[in-house]
Amino acid sequence: MSYHMRNNSINDPQDPLYRRVQFLRALLWVMFVSFLLLGCINQFLFAKPTLALYHFISSTLALAGTAWLRRRPSDTSVISLVVALATATLLVLYIVRSAGQGYALYWLSIYPPIVFFLLGRTWGYILSILVIGGCLTYVNQVAALWQPAPFTLRSLLNILTATAALIVILRHIEKTRAEAFHYLEKHNQKLEYIATTDPLTSLANRAKLDRALGNALRMRRQNDESFCLILGDIDHFKTINDVHGHPIGDVILIEMAQLLRNSVRNSDLIGRWGGEEFLLVLPNTDCDQAKMLAEKLRNTIAAFKFRNGIHITSSFGVACVRSDDDATSLMQRVDQALYAAKTSGRNRTVTDAELTEVELTTDQRATNMTP
Template identity: 40%
Template sequence: MFEFRRWLNQYLILPMLCLLGVGLALGVNAQSEPLSFSNEESQWIQQNNIVPICVDPNWLPYEAIDSEGEHTGMSADYFQWFSQVTQLTFKLVPTDSWIQSKDYLMDGTCKLISLINKTEDRADHFNFTEPYLSSPVVIVTRDSEGYMDGLKSYGRKSLSMVEGYFYRELIERDFPRIRIKKYQTSDETLEAVSSGEVFGTIGSLFIVTERIQRLGLSNLKIVGPTEYRNELRIGVSKSEPVLFSIMSKAVASIDPEDDAAIVNHWVKVKYEIGQDYDLVLIISLVSVVVLLLLGYRSVTLTRYNQKLSEAYDLLEKRTQELDRISHTDALTSIHNRLRLDETLTSEVNRFKRYRAEFSLIILDIDYFKRVNDKYGHPAGDRLLIDLCKLISEQLRSTDIFGRWGGEEFMILCPATSKEEAIITAEKLRRAIEETHFEPVGHITVSFGVTTVEDGDGEKELVSRADKQLYRAKSEGRNRVCHD
């Protein structure tokens, strides 16, 4: 029997699999060293080695619960890696739907949920790690529809959506005219579009691409990006702050090579090869028929795949442009408030994790209202543009410069001590004072400088810099003040 199986493997099964183009899924097998934890974290790991987790049971390629009740998908591979670096055992709590998984996290049946988008409502109940999976959210309609530049072009049409997904909160807030129809699974939302029951649906680019192909819904296509992205994180019950700290460290330590291997593995179609050799001969005998059918199907799908590829390329370009626009100040072309908020949060987290020092400078144009009153708003706009150009030329490539609001600007200076930041601010103050701006002439700017400290959050840091800016204003303007 053994020789027969070896013969089947060598001369029939492997050549047939090559002919069919089926790839064996390799997974991520590299062993990773455990992380260093505080005494409190280490004690928690020893006392709570088994951690119950919940997942979305039907959200491939991100994650699912397979027919044998096992956790599968991208998040399953990530949690294998998290288990290695934390020495924790993650035990799946079976659920029937995403709603049930979220409810289990709320009532304590599970301690964390593997993939979840952060919203204001959810933040009342859960702590969230940094994102470890991200993708655009796209619009899907029948192939007779043309390109759509976001949900603002959607009008009053109907939209299918999985019950409990966070998109509903966003759409009801941002696009109340859209009529939402709820379904239990992502497959059902796509099938509803295909049958004409609803006009369209939205979903993660990875998800809808895999499901359209798997379901054979050749009359569907991606018609454009939405205004949203999936920024998927681990959600941890607020009753488990130490577990949240442990998982935050695990997410921050993800190895880039393992990260790429997991994503590249799951964005492809996965085939599982069984070990029941009693069925192999029967399968081999009908393989020729399968090849003929696949050949016919290949002809049908070639055009569709080409259109899908073109739509994907266009979507990527549109998404990149949308990301640039959403993070750029329209007047001055420097970073806007949104990008500054994101960067400030990132720098604070890096300081907490790695003790990476950085400084913050807030600056404000002195008597800017007089400029608008005397020369008019077009002259005020030109002053802001020219001032931003001057400041950008004086800063390092690593400094983050953006418009905080009105005539107030912020500079984040990574790897910069307070003394170095004061020197930078003073250099800028002199350069601005000595420059003649058309048609306004000479202006002055006041500066507030501070450096990150233990216990700082974003609000505390900005508040200190603001306090120093107000001090500079009250002491006569055109000066640099620091704490």
């Protein structure tokens, strides 16, 4: 379902038809006023009722077009074609009636931007070639019959007015392009946020953390910048869900995320790694600083009263990048450090440098790990 059908309106600048409808309305009102004035002039000043009737009918049709757009603003295809053909008719008639006087051909310059904007590239090419080619063919046939035309005030006014009209049209087209780019950029930012943000905690999600870890490793290779990872886990979170329910568990995850967010630097990235696990990527941080931060987080969480007066503890693993690390090896070490913290009593912090002291194996983890 299209945007305008969902919103039932073309008054929102984010609607892709908004600028086209605005442009159509402006053209139709210009046609309505112009034909009405010409009809009055021919009827009352020059006593040409037949020509005046033609102008009054054209004015009525332009007014009907504005009414059509008001009632059915999303149906622009037919009215755009009608306006493009009507504009072509006006230009051709004016050029023919001018008979080479007053630089009337200059008005052809406004037609391509109008028709390209209203009808798109294909019909823009077709109608521009037909109208301009037809006019030039006609001029080539009859130019010998025209009298030499001096450059007069009428010539100057034609050039100035057509140039002003061209500037207004191009400004509208450029404004449309700029706004379309702006809204596309905003839409892409929203999509990027959705694609990289955990919907529950509003922290970075797994995809964004993976990307950040890859970037940190590249910076390490290029600039020898150190960084560390902290992987935290809420102790006995399954029991919390079983006793208090999953809605309370979700609230605790949200509050946990806020505690972490308030305890780190702007340059640090916090994300939800999965379930009740949170990963912190800490650029320009050594192992001692990372462990101090992990301990600070652990103590802050232990002292905090969560929803319904619940007190929880957490365990943390810390790993610092080494020269031969890739994402897999670094994540494996921080995961093993967290596992060591969990299996050695929980509510504690273990670094990757301490792993040899706990002598972990993959089989031990699979056998002993409990929520």
